[in-house]
Amino acid sequence: MARIGVIGAGYVGLTTAACFAELGHDVVCADVDETRVRALNRAEISALEPGLTALVQRGLATGRLRFVRGNREPLSGSEFVFLCVPTPTGEDGAADLTQVRSVLREADLLPPDCVLVLKSTVPPGTADAIADSVDVPVVSNPEFLREGHAVEDFLRPQRIVVGGPAARQVSRLYRGTEAPVVVTSNVGAELVKYASNCFLAVKLSYVNSLAELCEQVGADIAEVTCAMGLDDRIGTAFLDPGPGWGGSCLPKDTRALLAAAGAAQVDFPLLCAAIDTNEHQPRRVVAKVRDAVGSLEGTRIALLGLAFKAGTNDLRDSPALAVAGLLAAEGADLVAYDPSVSDAPGVAVVDSVREAALGARALVVLTEWPEFAELDWPALVRRMATPVIVDTRNLVPPEKAVEAGFRLVATGRPVPPGP
Numbered sequence: 001m002a003r004i005g006v007i008g009a010g011y012v013g014l015t016t017a018a019c020f021a022e023l024g025h026d027v028v029c030a031d032v033d034e035t036r037v038r039a040l041n042r043a044e045i046s047a048l049e050p051g052l053t054a055l056v057q058r059g060l061a062t063g064r065l066r067f068v069r070g071n072r073e074p075l076s077g078s079e080f081v082f083l084c085v086p087t088p089t090g091e092d093g094a095a096d097l098t099q100v101r102s103v104l105r106e107a108d109l110l111p112p113d114c115v116l117v118l119k120s121t122v123p124p125g126t127a128d129a130i131a132d133s134v135d136v137p138v139v140s141n142p143e144f145l146r147e148g149h150a151v152e153d154f155l156r157p158q159r160i161v162v163g164g165p166a167a168r169q170v171s172r173l174y175r176g177t178e179a180p181v182v183v184t185s186n187v188g189a190e191l192v193k194y195a196s197n198c199f200l201a202v203k204l205s206y207v208n209s210l211a212e213l214c215e216q217v218g219a220d221i222a223e224v225t226c227a228m229g230l231d232d233r234i235g236t237a238f239l240d241p242g243p244g245w246g247g248s249c250l251p252k253d254t255r256a257l258l259a260a261a262g263a264a265q266v267d268f269p270l271l272c273a274a275i276d277t278n279e280h281q282p283r284r285v286v287a288k289v290r291d292a293v294g295s296l297e298g299t300r301i302a303l304l305g306l307a308f309k310a311g312t313n314d315l316r317d318s319p320a321l322a323v324a325g326l327l328a329a330e331g332a333d334l335v336a337y338d339p340s341v342s343d344a345p346g347v348a349v350v351d352s353v354r355e356a357a358l359g360a361r362a363l364v365v366l367t368e369w370p371e372f373a374e375l376d377w378p379a380l381v382r383r384m385a386t387p388v389i390v391d392t393r394n395l396v397p398p399e400k401a402v403e404a405g406f407r408l409v410a411t412g413r414p415v416p417p418g419p
């Protein structure tokens with residue numbers, strides 16, 4: 001078993017630390033945010049991640065997991081130091097490495113015999129460039145976990161990708177996860193991460209454009225994607241249309257790869273198109289709401305879902321907030337309900353769909369929470385000013401909603417005639 005230091009206790013760092021402790025390693029996790037560290041030492045976790053609290057509780061109880069503020073002293077005994085700090089979008093879309101650099105500036109931070117592992121998503125070439133400036137081996141080991149499935153994805157990943165000179169040593173830390181290990185160069189590992197996220201983004205933009213086409217030609221996107229997905233080469237995953245792809249990574253990673261390609265004098269129009277298509281989606285949703293209710297000025301609209309996807313309380317780059325912003329700009333009076341969110345910028349958040357529906361001229365389904373598929377449709381019709389649903393996720397069962405008296409505007413299905 002190894003002594004592991006983790007820098008950054010966010011989605012990735014906290015999951016990495018708790019899961020490595022679960023695999024039997026001795027882990028110390030450091031963060032600059034004192035409040036967060038105090039909460040973590042009480043096993044209080046703000047992210048909605050199934051299984052994570054239990055792992056943190058077990059790690060703290062066994063003494064295999066500790067949270068500390070600051071990076072220096074506590075990491076001194078670590079054989080492996082995992083860097084899990086944010087790499088947000090910077091100027092011109094490129095990844096902003098300020099927080100990575102700020103950690104590395106503490107030059108005496110790294111124990112002399114450790115291996116430095118980059119888990120943050122960083123542009124191709126970053127690990128090798130860092131290796132030129134530190135005295136320890138540098139390994140790229142990108143993370144592929146999905147929010148809402150972080151523990152499951154870390155402990156049962158579909159692949160572990162490790163690059164660089166100490167790749168084998170790092171891959172041995174994952175013993176117990178039984179995932180295939182792919183050893184690459186550092187630059188290769190860095191590219192696998194961006195290539196994977198960007199491929200998913202391209203697939204989703206493709207589906208969202210296809211949905212728009214279905215609406216115009218009278219086809220049903222579900223029939224089309226269902227049949228497409230039966231082809232193994234295409235697969236069934238990531239074929240659900242929506243209000244655009246969001247979250248803390250797909251939007252920033254598409255921009256970062258585009259910037260990295262540009263810096264390498266490589267044209268990547270496909271990625272540009274995927275991003276443009278995505279930026280168009282919230283406007284498309286707003287146009288549908290406007291068409292369904294007439295003017296938005298002073299009109300009460302109820303948003304169902306604020307998180308960027310179901311299963312998380314994360315609002316970072318949420319398409320729902322983009323839609324809310326555009327509706328608000330046209331004067332709509334917004335109210336929202338999300339089972340995992342109690343507060344959001346520019347929107348009054350209430351505690352139930354019933355409350356949100358009261359006096360609203362439309363319900364707009366933005367996040368695919370399963371409960372939105374099983375509402376009391378007749379009761380909602382009675383509470384609303386006009387019975388309209390704009391369903392960006394195709395969750396609402398059409399027969400039940402229409403039978404209750406709703407006009408349902410779904411996604412990728414022929415738009416029903418106006419009132």
Ligand SMILES: NC(=O)C1=CN([C@@H]2O[C@H](COP(=O)(O)OP(=O)(O)OC[C@H]3O[C@@H](n4cnc5c(N)ncnc54)[C@H](O)[C@@H]3O)[C@@H](O)[C@H]2O)C=CC1
Pocket residue numbers: 007008009010011012013030031032033036071084085086087099102103119120121122143144145146147248249
């Ligand atoms: N969120 C996700 O699902 C995934 C994120 N990633 C990548 O992992 C990296 C981290 O992302 P998240 O965990 O989402 O970020 P986050 O924002 O949830 O957490 C980052 C943590 O790092 C801490 N931090 C910042 N500077 C620090 C420093 N100098 N020393 C110690 N702690 C510091 C912050 O206080 C915060 O707690 C990013 O590069 C991201 O692209 C990769 C795969 C999945």
Ligand SMILES: O=C(O)[C@H]1O[C@H](OP(=O)(O)OP(=O)(O)OC[C@H]2O[C@@H](n3ccc(=O)[nH]c3=O)[C@H](O)[C@@H]2O)[C@H](O)[C@@H](O)[C@@H]1O
Pocket residue numbers: 121143144145146147148197200204237238239240241242243244245246247248249250308309310
């Ligand atoms: O680098 C990262 O941070 C992570 O980014 C994504 O994970 P995540 O951000 O949790 O979200 P996804 O589940 O990929 O969903 C992204 C967006 O696509 C949307 N989506 C997804 C699937 C689909 O069929 N339709 C659809 O609209 C979601 O609603 C969401 O807005 C990747 O799936 C992870 O593998 C990766 O590790």
